[in-house]
Amino acid sequence: xxxxxxxxxxxxxxxxxxxxxxxxxxxxxxxxxxxxxxxxxxxxxxxxxxxxxxxxxxxxxxxxxxxxxxxxxxxxxxxxxxxxxxxxxxxxxxxxxxxxxxxxxxxxxxxxxxxxxxxxxxxxxxxxxxxxxxxxxxxxxxxxxxxxxxxxxxxxxxxxxxxxxxxxxxxxxxxxxxxxxxxxxxxxxxxxxxxxxxxxxxxxxxxxxxxxxxxxxxxxxxxxxxxxxxxxxxxxxxxxxxxxxxxxxxxxxxxxxxxxxxxxxxxxxxxxxxxxxxxxxxxxxxxxxxxxxxxxxxxxxxxxxxxxxxxxxxxxxxxxxxxxxxxxxxxxxxxxxxxxxxxxxxxxxxxxxxxxxxxxxxxxxxxxxxxxxxxxxxxxxxxxxxxxxxxxxxxxxxxxxxxxxxxxxxxxxxxxxxxxxxxxxxxxxxxxxxxxxxxxxxxxxxxxxxxxxxxxxxxxxxxxxxxxxxxxxxxxxxxxxxxxxxxxxxxxxxxxxxxxxxxxxxxxxxxxxxxxxxxxxxxxxxxxxxxxxxxxxxxxxxxxxxxxxxxxxxxxxxxxxxxxxxxxxxxxxxxxxxxxxxxxxxxxxxxxxxxxxxxxxxxxxxxxxxxxxxxxxxxxxxxxxxxxxxxxxxxxxxxxxxxxxxxxxxxxxxxxxxxxxxxxxxxxxxxxxxxxxxxxxxxxxxxxxxxxxxxxxxxxxxxxxxxxxxxx
Numbered sequence: 001x002x003x004x005x006x007x008x009x010x011x012x013x014x015x016x017x018x019x020x021x022x023x024x025x026x027x028x029x030x031x032x033x034x035x036x037x038x039x040x041x042x043x044x045x046x047x048x049x050x051x052x053x054x055x056x057x058x059x060x061x062x063x064x065x066x067x068x069x070x071x072x073x074x075x076x077x078x079x080x081x082x083x084x085x086x087x088x089x090x091x092x093x094x095x096x097x098x099x100x101x102x103x104x105x106x107x108x109x110x111x112x113x114x115x116x117x118x119x120x121x122x123x124x125x126x127x128x129x130x131x132x133x134x135x136x137x138x139x140x141x142x143x144x145x146x147x148x149x150x151x152x153x154x155x156x157x158x159x160x161x162x163x164x165x166x167x168x169x170x171x172x173x174x175x176x177x178x179x180x181x182x183x184x185x186x187x188x189x190x191x192x193x194x195x196x197x198x199x200x201x202x203x204x205x206x207x208x209x210x211x212x213x214x215x216x217x218x219x220x221x222x223x224x225x226x227x228x229x230x231x232x233x234x235x236x237x238x239x240x241x242x243x244x245x246x247x248x249x250x251x252x253x254x255x256x257x258x259x260x261x262x263x264x265x266x267x268x269x270x271x272x273x274x275x276x277x278x279x280x281x282x283x284x285x286x287x288x289x290x291x292x293x294x295x296x297x298x299x300x301x302x303x304x305x306x307x308x309x310x311x312x313x314x315x316x317x318x319x320x321x322x323x324x325x326x327x328x329x330x331x332x333x334x335x336x337x338x339x340x341x342x343x344x345x346x347x348x349x350x351x352x353x354x355x356x357x358x359x360x361x362x363x364x365x366x367x368x369x370x371x372x373x374x375x376x377x378x379x380x381x382x383x384x385x386x387x388x389x390x391x392x393x394x395x396x397x398x399x400x401x402x403x404x405x406x407x408x409x410x411x412x413x414x415x416x417x418x419x420x421x422x423x424x425x426x427x428x429x430x431x432x433x434x435x436x437x438x439x440x441x442x443x444x445x446x447x448x449x450x451x452x453x454x455x456x457x458x459x460x461x462x463x464x465x466x467x468x469x470x471x472x473x474x475x476x477x478x479x480x481x482x483x484x485x486x487x488x489x490x491x492x493x494x495x496x497x498x499x500x501x502x503x504x505x506x507x508x509x510x511x512x513x514x515x516x517x518x519x520x521x522x523x524x525x526x527x528x529x530x531x532x533x534x535x536x537x538x539x540x541x542x543x544x545x546x547x548x549x550x551x552x553x554x555x556x557x558x559x560x561x562x563x564x565x566x567x568x569x570x571x572x573x574x575x576x577x578x579x580x581x582x583x584x585x586x587x588x589x590x591x592x593x594x595x596x597x598x599x600x601x602x603x604x605x606x607x608x609x610x611x612x613x614x615x616x617x618x619x620x621x622x623x624x625x626x627x628x629x630x631x632x633x634x635x636x637x638x639x640x641x642x643x644x645x646x647x648x649x650x651x652x653x654x655x656x657x658x659x660x661x662x663x664x665x666x667x668x669x670x671x672x673x674x675x676x677x678x679x680x681x682x683x684x685x686x687x688x689x690x691x692x693x694x695x696x697x698x699x700x701x702x703x704x705x706x707x708x709x710x711x712x
Contacts, residue, residue, distance in 0.1 A: 001027045004053060011069040012062070016558045030056050091121040092153065099516050106512070107164040123164060124152045130167040131159075134413040148407050156381050156400045160374035161512040162203050163411055173202040174415045175371035176508075177252075177359030178422065182208045182233070184307060189213075189233060195419045197240040200252045202418045204371070205360035207255035209286065210234060214307040215263035229264050231271050234278060241280035253360035257337060259286035260320060263303045263312045269324050272333045282360055284335040284642065285324060292338075292636050295321045325629040328645055336632055337362060337612075337642040345610055347502065351489035362642045363506045363614040364433055369425035371417070372611075373432045374506070375408045376513045377401060377466065380438040383445050390446050392458075394465050401434065401469035402476075408432040409477055409500055430484040433506030433611050434470055436462070438519035440526050444547050449585040450525045451597035456604045459523070463505075463608035470504035477501075506611035523605055523615060525590045525598075528571025530563045548573070548587055555580070590618040591648060595631050603638035612641035619647040 005027035009020050017023075030052050038044050050073050057066035082097045083090065088104045095103075100120070108118040109126070118126070128149035135141045151157045158164070163174045178199055180192045196206040214220075216229025234256045241252055256278070258268045265285070272278050294301050294317035301317040304310065324334055342365045343354045355365045364372035377400060384393040412430055417423045439459070440450055448454045477500035478484075483492075484502055492499060510522040520526060529545040542563045552559065559565065559578045566573055571589050573579050590598075598617045606613055617631055628645055635643035 001031050004030055004049065007072075008053060008057070008065070008069065010553065011072055012065045013553055013556045014068045014072075014558055015064040016556070017065060018556070026053075026056055026060065026062075088116060089119045091119045092124075094155075095120060096518050099518055102512060102515050107161060109168075121153070124149055127159065127163060127167045128152065130172070131163070131407055131410045131414055134410050144406070144410075147403055151400060151403050151407070154381065155378055155517065156396075157375060157377050157404045157407070158513050158516065159407065159411060160376075160508075166203060167414070171202060171416050171418070172414060173199075173204065173417060174373065174411050175204055175417070175426070176374045177205040177207065177361075177364060177372050179207040179357045179359065179366045179368055179370055181368035182210050182213060182230075184212050184214055193237060193240070195421070196237065197243075198418045199422075200240060203252070205252040205254065206237075207257070207357045207359045207366075208234075208237065209257040209259070209357040211257070211259040211262050211286065211356065212306050215305060215312070216267070218305065218307060229267075230258060230262070231264060231267055234271070234281060234283075238278050238281045254281040255358055255360040255362065256281050256283045257286045257357050258283075259339070259356070260288065260291045261302065261304050263305055265303065265320060266323060269320070269327050269334055272331055273327065282335065282362070282644075283333050284337045284358070284362065284644075286339050286356060287336050287636070289338075289340040291317055291320075292633075295633075321629070321632075325632060326625055328632070329623070329625045329628045329647055330650060332644075332646045332650055335362065335642060335644040336635070337365070338636055338640065341636070341639060342612065342641050347491040348486060348489060350491070351486075358612065358642070361509050361614040362644065363435075363508045363612045364431070365612055365641065366431060367425070367429070369419070369421035370429055370431055371422060371426050372506070372508075373408050373411050373415075374508050375404050375432070375434045376508075376510055376517075377404060377434065377436045378438050378517050378519060379436050379442040379462070380445065380517075380519050383442065392442075392446070392462070394461075397462070397465055398469040401466045402473035404434050405432070405470045405473035405501075405504055406477060408434060409474070409481075428485045430501045431503050431611075432501050433508065434466070434504060435507045435510060435522065436466070437510045437514045437517055437522055439523040440520035441547060444551075444586050447586065450588055451593045451601065452585075456600055459601060459604040460607060463605045467505050467608040467610070471499070474500045474504055503610040505609050507605055507609060507613040507615065509614045523601060523613075525588060525593050527590050528566075529573055529587055529589060530566035530571055532567075542567075545587065548583075551583055551586075552579070555583075590616075591620045593618075595619060595623075595627065596634060599631060599635050599638060599640065599643070602635070602640050602643075606638075606640055615644070617643060617645040619645060621648040621650070623647050 001024070005024040008026050009017070009023035012019075012023055030049070033052050033056060034044060034049065038048075050069075053069060054066050057069065079097060083100055086097075086100050086104055088100050088108065090100060103120055103123065104116055108116050108120070108123055111117050128145045132141050132145035132148055135144055160174075160176045162176050166172045166174050178196070180196050182189065182192060192208075196208075199206060210230035210233060213230040213233060214227045216227060216231070217225050218227035218229075220226035237254060237256070241254060258265060262268070268283065269285070272283060291301065293299075299317055300314050301320060302311045303313045303315070305312050324336070328334060337358060339354060339356060343349050346355055346365075348367075349355075352367060355367060357368075358365045359372050366372065377397070382393045382397040382400070383390050384396075385391075409430065409432060412426060412432070415426075417426060443450050443455055443458070446458070448458060475497040478498040481500060483498035483500055486502070487493060487498055490502070507522055514521045526545060529548055531543055544563050544566065552562075557578060557580070559576060565576055569575055570591065572592060573587055574584055574592060595617055598615070602613050602615045602617075617635075619628065619631075628647070631645060632643055
């Protein structure tokens with residue numbers, strides 16, 4: 001009867017009910033009714049119990065409560081049915097539909113007929129066993145297989161999705177992304193094109209710096225005007241990205257960097273002005289401190305031909321800056337990477353020179369033939385009850401970070417790489433990148449508003465805790481297994497403690513892992529609090545942020561037409577009068593957080609991250625160009641290693657737009673006519689590959705080819 005009473009009370013609270021004792025009274029009546037019509041000892045189905053509750057509620061005249069009870073039952077039934085249709089057994093026990101869907105489509109192993117032959121728990125066991133297989137003896141292999149499985153099964157950590165997909169395969173390529181050198185030689189260029197294409201075939205995005213390539217129209221073999229220039233080469237490298245797809249038909253991506261002194265820098269800045277050009281490639285300008293000072297002081301800037309080191313032109317630094325800012329405002333590209341800031345954390349620059357390129361999302365600066373091996377700590381699992389409420393369990397977080405470090409270090413030894421240069425270089429650097437997911441959810445659980453002073457302070461403490469634990473684990477691994485081979489050329493050569501890995505931490509975008517965990521992306525805020533989700537058969541289901549729903553229910557707050565009101569106001573709750581101010585502060589969306597606070601959040605984490613950070617600085621549609629320029633300048637001043645911005649609706653190919661009445665907190669531009677998904681893109685299919693689209697936290701994403709509003 002208590003379970004029945006709890007269900008009734010939950011429904012009653014959602015519609016404004018105040019008397020919990022009445023729920024127990026009704027439950028007792030339900031028990032009596034069931035006893036009358038089921039006089040035997042045979043089990044009674046939950047469906048029959050639910051029908052009995054509905055009958056008693058109707059007889060008593062509680063029409064609002066019975067309606068809410070029916071809706072709740074239908075949601076549970078629908079979720080069960082949707083999950084059942086996938087044909088995947090949730091033997092972990094707490095996976096939602098989205099988690100099971102992405103696991104089935106991408107990471108659970110299949111037979112030759114395409115039939116799924118693995119459960120989620122079996123996947124974790126496969127990964128744990130394979131990653132532990134490189135330990136030096138049977139006892140260690142057994143111990144760490146269990147430790148790694150428990151770490152993942154407890155939902156504290158997952159490796160990057162290449163590990164989930166490829167662990168145990170014949171060619172277990174488990175790194176996420178790579179960097180390749182681009183030399184000013186036709187032979188070297190086509191060798192790199194081949195090597196990067198093979199890498200994409202086996203699952204890996206690629207980053208390049210094209211600054212060594214002579215400018216367009218330069219001489220070749222003494223003949224003037226023949227050079228194609230770096231931008232045409234970028235287009236050539238962009239093409240194979242759509243041809244060579246990874247498991248689950250997932251496409252990799254590219255990062256093209258051009259240094260700010262290259263003669264073709266102005267053409268590079270507007271290279272993506274037309275839709276469809278370099279569609280699989282992110283572009284970023286390689287920025288130096290000297291250039292930033294030249295912009296601030298309105299100095300001239302020299303453009304230098306990399307072929308002969310001669311100055312080809314001298315222009316105002318601000319001319320380059322203002323053009324970059326204008327196009328970023330218009331299209332979201334180019335981003336910036338701050339090369340000098342990156343190399344201040346580079347212990348090998350004296351031997352190998354500066355790092356000039358990153359992986360496709362910008363969070364891993366690395367040398368040619370290096371890879372990034374990513375993992376994700378789920379921050380939402382490290383919460384405990386304290387004297388003053390919920391707080392972070394830093395001891396557990398530290399312990400998980402240490403285990404994750406050994407896990408990701410093992411991934412390097414267990415991996416197979418398709419290119420000889422990678423097989424030599426990756427074990428010599430042993431670069432890993434352990435990041436996080438679920439920061440927005442963690443802040444909500446702790447009652448801290450994203451963008452507040454408290455959120456920055458907490459982020460610094462989280463980053464410091466994780467970094468120190470990962471470094472300590474790397475020191476211990478260095479003593480046990482030996483440091484990374486290139487340490488003799490590094491700034492750590494004479495240190496008593498020697499790292500096993502050149503770096504340990506980063507903050508990747510985490511979209512796949514966040515969906516599997518069912519939490520918010522990386523260190524990003526909530527994108528939207530109400531959204532449509534496409535499910536099997538083209539059905540679209542309304543979703544409201546679960547934490548928001550739970551908080552409203554616990555407070556006994558009922559809002560009529562909650563979904564519609566949030567959806568129509570750009571996914572925001574700020575204009576719903578029934579919702580208290582303290583809840584509104586906890587559920588600010590990306591466009592309601594000041595751009596300065598976005599950058600401060602990135603900077604807070606960067607203080608203790610030895611790689612870099614992927615984060616989108618979101619702007620509402622009406623943001624002016626000068627504001628984007630201020631954001632770029634602030635990111636450099638606060639010590640960020642790079643910056644990417646996205647102004648809402650700045651791309652014509654944006655997949656979805658939220659309804660809006662023009663009165664949201666940031667007064668985003670009103671949409672004159674509300675459009676459904678079908679009206680916007682002509683159906684529920686991905687405009688890139690034709691596969692089904694799903695939605696999560698306002699981000700529409702194609703599971704097959706990774707087309708996404710968030711990516712754009």
